[in-house]
Amino acid sequence: MDLNFTPEEDEFRIKVRRFLEENIPKSGLGDGREGREDKAWLARAKEWQRKLYEAGYVAMAWPKEFGGQALEPVRQSIVNDEVVRAKAPYLIGGSGLGMLGPTLISWGTEEQKKRYLPKILTAEEIWCQGYSEPGSGSDLASLRTRAEIVGDEFVVNGQKVWTSGAQYSDMMFCLVRTDPEAPKHRGISYILIDMHSPGLTVRPLVQMTGDRGFNEVFFDNVRVPRKNLVGKLNEGWIVANATLFHERNMLGSASGSEQRFNRLRALAKSIQRNGHPLSEDPVFRQRLADLQIRVEAMRLHAMRQLTDQIRGRQPGIEAMINKLVGTELNHDLATAAMEAMGDDSMLARDEPSVVDKGYWPYEWMFSLGLVIGGGTSHIQKNIIAERGLKMPKSR
Numbered sequence: 001m002d003l004n005f006t007p008e009e010d011e012f013r014i015k016v017r018r019f020l021e022e023n024i025p026k027s028g029l030g031d032g033r034e035g036r037e038d039k040a041w042l043a044r045a046k047e048w049q050r051k052l053y054e055a056g057y058v059a060m061a062w063p064k065e066f067g068g069q070a071l072e073p074v075r076q077s078i079v080n081d082e083v084v085r086a087k088a089p090y091l092i093g094g095s096g097l098g099m100l101g102p103t104l105i106s107w108g109t110e111e112q113k114k115r116y117l118p119k120i121l122t123a124e125e126i127w128c129q130g131y132s133e134p135g136s137g138s139d140l141a142s143l144r145t146r147a148e149i150v151g152d153e154f155v156v157n158g159q160k161v162w163t164s165g166a167q168y169s170d171m172m173f174c175l176v177r178t179d180p181e182a183p184k185h186r187g188i189s190y191i192l193i194d195m196h197s198p199g200l201t202v203r204p205l206v207q208m209t210g211d212r213g214f215n216e217v218f219f220d221n222v223r224v225p226r227k228n229l230v231g232k233l234n235e236g237w238i239v240a241n242a243t244l245f246h247e248r249n250m251l252g253s254a255s256g257s258e259q260r261f262n263r264l265r266a267l268a269k270s271i272q273r274n275g276h277p278l279s280e281d282p283v284f285r286q287r288l289a290d291l292q293i294r295v296e297a298m299r300l301h302a303m304r305q306l307t308d309q310i311r312g313r314q315p316g317i318e319a320m321i322n323k324l325v326g327t328e329l330n331h332d333l334a335t336a337a338m339e340a341m342g343d344d345s346m347l348a349r350d351e352p353s354v355v356d357k358g359y360w361p362y363e364w365m366f367s368l369g370l371v372i373g374g375g376t377s378h379i380q381k382n383i384i385a386e387r388g389l390k391m392p393k394s395r
């Protein structure tokens with residue numbers, strides 16, 4: 001593992017930093033999670049992604065023929081760090097960029113790559129993930145949404161749940177059961193569904209943050225062209241896992257945790273306890289030190305993953321570690337902030353005396369969701385134990 005950047009990479013970082021300083025939307029996108037129902041917000045969010053893409057800072061490692069630049073992953077990692085550092089709005093097309101795109105690059109047909117990848121980059125098409133169903137979350141392979149082949153189409157019936165962003169998505173990458181007789185992992189296929197198809201209904205669900213971030217999606221005889229199958233028929237489980245690998249990597253970001261830690265430290269400096277800033281309280285300092293050590297461990301883990309990517313080493317269980325450690329750390333950072341704020345942590349976002357713009361109560365609730373989404377911590381621990389540590393399987 002080499003922790004140093006080359007002079008060219010440092011120069012590149014400065015260029016990216018300057019671009020972000022000059023181009024980040026000054027208002028209207030908030031922290032990226034508000035206004036999802038609002039068409040004007042959606043248009044601005046898409047415009048931001050397009051701008052970043054046109055500047056050459058999105059999916060830089062993707063192949064050139066599909067709109068990427070085939071660059072080393074280190075360049076993208078620098079951009080990602082700087083985007084977090086600059087508190088730039090998150091990218092509306094994140095599911096396409098972070099999950100479906102890399103999956104299609106490995107598993108898609110040439111036609112699928114040509115058709116879908118460029119529009120993911122420019123945010124012309126937004127994607128959502130249709131995996132979870134009522135009763136099939138951790139035990140995803142038990143999913144029951146059925147797709148029958150009729151002529152050159154799949155006819156889909158069933159229901160998905162917790163589908164983030166379905167309310168504004170154009171397309172869904174979806175797991176369906178195509179062989180109900182086969183053992184559960186072997187009768188699943190991975191298909192791409194147009195969200196504007198007749199028979200498809202999206203019903204928003206309200207999270208405890210008050211946002212309508214995710215949805216129920218119902219399929220009533222939804223027709224999907226057979227050419228929208230990714231990988232082989234009934235062998236979608238392996239493709240699904242490729243997507244999950246990318247999702248788990250996406251959910252734990254070392255630079256994101258570092259930013260949250262810096263914000264927590266600033267908060268502790270601003271709060272007075274017994275006539276002194278809380279940051280000088282020995283007990284709270286100890287807690288900050290403990291959290292900082294975990295943030296630093298995450299950073300080193302990210303560097304190790306980057307080194308593996310550059311050297312072309314096959315990834316192992318690193319993504320699960322990233323997801324497990326990163327999402328729990330983010331929630332613990334928010335918990336420390338909530339406790340530091342005491343009663344003030346109960347204030348609503350629009351209260352005039354709200355602390356730090358109401359960031360922490362929102363972050364506390366949102367980060368709890370990410371400990372669950374993308375596979376719960378228990379499931380990550382099971383996978384790390386079984387595949388990483390080679391411990392005996394529970395079933």
Ligand SMILES: Cc1cc2nc3c(=O)[nH]c(=O)nc-3n(C[C@H](O)[C@H](O)[C@H](O)COP(=O)(O)OP(=O)(O)OC[C@H]3O[C@@H](n4cnc5c(N)ncnc54)[C@H](O)[C@@H]3O)c2cc1C
Pocket residue numbers: 128129130131132133135136137138139161162163164165214369370372373374375376377378379382
């Ligand atoms: C914010 C958020 C966004 C999401 N977005 C999406 C999305 O866009 N698309 C999508 O398809 N899904 C999405 N999900 C759903 C998510 O993937 C599931 O919530 C998750 O996989 C857990 O499934 P479940 O909710 O059915 O819980 P369950 O599987 O019912 O689990 C309940 C509890 O039992 C534990 N448990 C279950 N099985 C085991 C086991 N074998 N060993 C140990 N413990 C176990 C779990 O850890 C959990 O604590 C999202 C969820 C959240 C919170």
